[in-house]
Amino acid sequence: MPPRKRPPAGSGFRPVQALTADSHLPHFIKYLQAEAGMSANTVSAYRTDLGQFLEWLKSKGVADLAQVDLDILANYLQYLHERPLAATSIARHLVSIRMFFRYLVLEAVLQESVAELLNSPKLWQHLPHVLSPDMVNRLLAAPGVGDRFPLRDRAVLTVLYATGCRASEVTSLRLRDVNLDQASARCVGKGNKERVVRLNPVARLALEAYLQHERPLLAGIRQPESLFISRSGRPLTRVFVWSMVKKYARRAGASGEVSPHTLRHSFATHMLAGGAELRALQELLGHASIATTQIYTHVEHSRLKAVHEECHPRG
DSSP: OOOOOOOOTTOSOOBSSOOBTTSSHHHHHHHHHHTSOOOHHHHHHHHHHHHHHHHHHHHTTOOBGGGOOHHHHHHHHHHHHHTTOOHHHHHHHHHHHHHHHHHHHHTTSBSOOGGGGSOOOOOOOOOOOOOOHHHHHHHHTOOOTTSSSHHHHHHHHHHHHHHOOOHHHHHTOBGGGEETTTTEEEEEOGGGOEEEEEOOHHHHHHHHHIIIIIHHHHHTTOOOSBSSBOTTSOBOOHHHHHHHHHHHHHHHTOOSOOOHHHHHHHHHHHHHHTTOOHHHHHHHHTOSSHHHHTHHHHHHHHHHHHHHHHHSTTO
8 A cells, every 4th residue: 555645744734714723622522512422521531632732732833723734743742752641642632633623624614634644653552450359359348337438438349340330430320220129220331322231249239238328318308319429419520439449449458550440441351251252241341342342352361371370380
């Protein structure tokens, strides 16, 4: 396949109208929210990435996006690399820029986007950190009598691990989304896509204890819809859940950085180790593409390789 020809400097974009650096960003954000159906966290990431890009352009004296060419974009990626950012973060910034300019083409503000000619940096595959089943058990048992709301905290931890849900999905659960009789819950994932997840016996018992003994105290006379609430009756935030997981992980003696996503990774890896099919795991995790789920096959292979090297006499 012949290499793409590099466009001459200054000819990457042919604007239909004058385009100041940030005049269209608010409209793009509204487009992501209303028409693309992206989650609040994804929209926030796009807003942050593009805000940094536009600020960098201003610092370089670029006030009009008609001035942006391949050299400018390449220099920006070099700037991100020197900060330094991980390859995955640089790739995310690039996706944000591409999406923004695709939107401008869609709105007939631009005729074409030179951002499409810029290759994404090579992504090194980092295998996610996974807890052992024994460590997961220690983590789930970490909340105790010394904690303010141990039943709630244990219920949050067990639901994270039992379902493989993201922290944002767990914090957005409502009372009516949970069916303890059927041991299931309905959650809303990325792109506002709904899926049904299963609750194992441990999670079910933890939820029953929380709903019976602690949630009525937290709710008081208010009747909040959210399943997991704070002492003021408001829904738990994603940041609160991240802090909670880190606190109990330290107490359980877990090594490395542990977050709600670590429980999601552990859920997926343990499911595969137990014989789950990849397609079924894709549905449980709410992945749009099977390629995203396939990383867990590498995690499981790495675990088996480590066990083999440790236990085999000629490992």
